[in-house]
Amino acid sequence: MRYLLYFVLASFFLISSCSTNSDTLESKDFSSKDNPIIGNWKLVEAYISSGGPQYWVNIENGEGITFTSDGLFSSNRFSECTNGEFSIELNELFLNYSCSGFTTGFENPEGAITYTMTFESNYLLLTPTSVTCIEGCSYKYIRK
Secondary structure, eight states: OHHHHHHHHHHHTTOOOOOSSOBOOOOOOOOOTTOTTOEEEEEEEEEEOSSSSOEEEEOTTOOEEEEOTTSEEEESSOTTOOEEEEEEETTEEEEEEOSTTOOOSOOOTTSOEEEEEEEETTEEEEEEOSSOOSSOOEEEEEEO
16 A cells, blocks of 8 residues: 555656636735635645646545645645645745754755645645656645
C-alpha cells in the first residue's frame, strides 16, 4: 500500500493542468473571513498523463489540509510532520513545515514547498512550482 501511495504521489508530479476560468488571491491578510483559502480542504482529483493526453482522475482518501487565519496549516500528507506556516505572494502558496530536520525533497532552495494557486468554483487548484514536473502536475481540493 505504501508503494502505491508513493507511485500515486510520484505520478502527480508528472502531470500538468491548464485553467481558463479562475479567481486569484494576492493577499497576505489571512484574518479576513472572505479569504478563500482559510478552512479545511480535501484532495479529490489529480491531473495526470501517462505520456499521452492529460486527464483528471479521482483520488480516494486524498490528503486533507487546513489553513487558519493566523497563517498556520496542518496536513496529513506526511506522517513525519503535519503542520507549519503558510504564506501567499501573487497567487503562489508557500508551505513551510515546522518540524526540525524534516524534509520532503520537494522544497525550493529556501525550504518551502510552493504551488501556483487558483480557485475554480468550489475547488482549490494547486500546481507545484518547487519541483519541475516533466509533463506537469496539478491537484484539485474541495472545501470540506
